[in-house]
Amino acid sequence: MNRLLSKSHSLITTSERTAKAVAKSRLVLKERNPRKGTKTFGAMIEEGEPVKMGQLIWNQAQNQNGPWSCLPGANAEPIFEMGWNEFTNKKGIYALCDGTVRYTKEMFIPAKNTRLAGEITKMPAGSFIYKLHCHVVPKPINNNFKLVDLS
Structure with a gap:
């Protein structure tokens, strides 16, 4: 039982970390697009x-x-x-x-x-x-x- 709790606890912490990483990657993608809002043809x-x-x-x-x-x-x-x-x-x-x-x-x-x-x-x-x-x-x-x- 204790082993299952530790696994689920580690899963929760990893999901929190990935959510932060996803939020950071979205921010980076917005900054990396220099042609956003300009004409593309x-x-x-x-x-x-x-x-x-x-x-x-x-x-x-x-x-x-x-x-x-x-x-x-x-x-x-x-x-x-x-x-x-x-x-x-x-x-x-x-x-x-x-x-x-x-x-x-x-x-x-x-x-x-x-x-x-x-x-x-x-x-x-x-x-x-x-x-x-x-x-x-x-x-x-x-x-x-x-x-x-x-x-």
């Missing part, structure tokens, strides 16, 4: 802001199966990874070098035998499709070298 970096290599410029995760709302331009690379849940899905545009972000509207010519190519034939003559493109203008390279020692 669209332009992550605005026009003219500096960007580092590998940084996410445009997040397209909202529209997984539809067309891209922003296309990659110079020094920008599209990334598309399908994971096993919504948190691992990545679809966006990343910077290939350090520099400044620029957005431009450019004329879009779709590939043959695509849905958009069929829609263009139904448009009035002389009309164009313009799409948003994201470019990274690299930092200027400094080529000033100094000869230290000839021998």
Whole structure:
């Protein structure tokens, strides 16, 4: 009987400890989410802001199966990874070098035998499709070298 009481007493104390640990972990999770309350799709970096290599410029995760709302331009690379849940899905545009972000509207010519190519034939003559493109203008390279020692 005494042995059973000691086991139940230890179970109660461990459950109290885990409840405190759970409360602490919830607090930590709230503090660790820096993007809470910010938008999770669209332009992550605005026009003219500096960007580092590998940084996410445009997040397209909202529209997984539809067309891209922003296309990659110079020094920008599209990334598309399908994971096993919504948190691992990545679809966006990343910077290939350090520099400044620029957005431009450019004329879009779709590939043959695509849905958009069929829609263009139904448009009035002389009309164009313009799409948003994201470019990274690299930092200027400094080529000033100094000869230290000839021998």
